[in-house]
Amino acid sequence: MPGDPVTAGRSGEGASADDVSVTFVVADPEGTLAGVHLLQEVVTTGQLDFSRAEAGWRLVRDRPPVHRLEYLLELRYADGGTKVVTDPANPRQVAGAFGPKSVVEFPGYAPPAWLSAPGPPQDDTSAELEVPVPDGDAMISVRIWQPAGVGPDTPLPLLVVHDGPEYAALASLTHYLAAGVAGGWLPRLRAALLAPGPRNNWYSANPRYSRALCRVVLPSLADRLPTTVRVGMGTSLGALAMLHAHCRYPESFGALFLQSASFFTQVLDSQERRFPYFRRITRFTAQVHDGTLPGRRIPVALTCGTVEENAANNRRMAGTLAVHGYPTDLSEVADAHNYTAWRDALDPYLTRLLQQVLI
Numbered sequence: 001m002p003g004d005p006v007t008a009g010r011s012g013e014g015a016s017a018d019d020v021s022v023t024f025v026v027a028d029p030e031g032t033l034a035g036v037h038l039l040q041e042v043v044t045t046g047q048l049d050f051s052r053a054e055a056g057w058r059l060v061r062d063r064p065p066v067h068r069l070e071y072l073l074e075l076r077y078a079d080g081g082t083k084v085v086t087d088p089a090n091p092r093q094v095a096g097a098f099g100p101k102s103v104v105e106f107p108g109y110a111p112p113a114w115l116s117a118p119g120p121p122q123d124d125t126s127a128e129l130e131v132p133v134p135d136g137d138a139m140i141s142v143r144i145w146q147p148a149g150v151g152p153d154t155p156l157p158l159l160v161v162h163d164g165p166e167y168a169a170l171a172s173l174t175h176y177l178a179a180g181v182a183g184g185w186l187p188r189l190r191a192a193l194l195a196p197g198p199r200n201n202w203y204s205a206n207p208r209y210s211r212a213l214c215r216v217v218l219p220s221l222a223d224r225l226p227t228t229v230r231v232g233m234g235t236s237l238g239a240l241a242m243l244h245a246h247c248r249y250p251e252s253f254g255a256l257f258l259q260s261a262s263f264f265t266q267v268l269d270s271q272e273r274r275f276p277y278f279r280r281i282t283r284f285t286a287q288v289h290d291g292t293l294p295g296r297r298i299p300v301a302l303t304c305g306t307v308e309e310n311a312a313n314n315r316r317m318a319g320t321l322a323v324h325g326y327p328t329d330l331s332e333v334a335d336a337h338n339y340t341a342w343r344d345a346l347d348p349y350l351t352r353l354l355q356q357v358l359i
Contacts, residue, residue: 013056014089015071015104020063022104026073027056027089035076039084041336042066042307066307067109067334070094070101094340095170103340112347115172117179131220133212140217141195144225145174147181147188155226157189157358160218160253162203162238164193171343176350185351187358192221196238203237204277205244205284213241214249231357233350235259235342236310243300243317244284250294255357257350259303259342263313265289271309285313289320299327301353303345308337329353 013025026036036050036057042064050057075083086093087102094103130139143165150156159177167173173191180186194217196202202209218230232242232253239261246253264272264281272278300321304314311332318330331349335341 014087014091015102017063017069017104017106019107022061022063022069022106024050024059024071024073024087025053025056025089026050026058026075026087029055032077033057033075034078037074037076038071039074040069040071041338042069063106064307065334066305066336067106068340069104069106070096070336070338070340071104072101094338096338097166097170112176112344114176114179114183114347117175117183129220129224131212131217133208134216138197140197140212142217142221143168143193143195144190144221145177145193146190147178150188150190153226155228157187157354158221158225158227158230159189159191159354160221160230160232161191161193162232162234162241163196163199163236164191165195166339167233167235167342168193170339171346173343173346176343176346180347180351186354189354189358190225190227192225199237200275200277203234203241204275205240205281206277207248209241210245210248213245214252218252229254229357231255231257231354233257233259235261235339236337237262239302240281240284243288246298247284247288247292247294250296250298253298255299255301255353257301257353259345260305260308260310260337261302261314261317262310263317265313265316268312268316269309285317289316291324293321293324293326297324297326299353299357300329301349302328302330303342303349304330304332305335305337305341306332307335310337 013027015024038048038059043061050059072084073087086100090102092103093100127144129142132139161167177191181188230253234242239258240263242256242258246256263285264278265285266282302314302318304311314330318328321328333341333345
């Protein structure tokens, strides 16, 4: 396959945006490419193939209803080969669960103010432990974070986080907690960052996993850390798994913070039918919508991107929880299904929940 035709740094290349449109330009002075296609999760209709332009390729789209747009380029060659790349002419990139993407930020977007707060002090502490899953040889890895100056015997609230290491690395979760505790706008608390393991299986309304979480992991943490109240947190399948755990073991958590949860239903999410655990998830969500919810009605805060596929099923789940007496708050953000969107929603939405439950 020929070498990449795009070179960073040339004037007019890359991506540019204003209040009404976004423009992408890919240089191809040697005519190496047969086409360029924009890969992204926001725009669902209209043209995504670039048109030939002077010495390259160009695409102009109306501004989508988001504050920022993550994307990749699919380069197409005359021999039928393709290559997916970040935009070499756009220096702005963001890390994600499946690798880096280029990003366009529209006028008016600003990252959270807490990101500029000082990082965690050197004496913020963390510890690692491995908890075996019953009836198998798997282990659940947990990293425990706590703020500086807290002794091991101090009772504190515990935030239990599915995909915890990814939340810390890609959404700056521990930086958010450290900044909030140091700034006094979060109460002192610990966080248990749970590694996902085989997440598609474990987090897809799997009774075996919820039993391991609530009957093994949480008691193990309680033996190690004096805890006043637990708040469950997760995103996508990890958020679904937290609600599933509450439904099976309602004494486990005092509140839930669920981001872009995968509350699949047969009607709303037919595009997910090939997911191997789709039917297990839809059976569980159907039971919830039919009213199979614990009588212990804990606060549930949800966030979701306005343009993501999970928006409709999150709106429906929020309505179901509210109808059954759960204090429920769904907040939609102008973004998609990604860790930056989840990071940007931590404050004020997780902040508000923690203040409500813990103060």
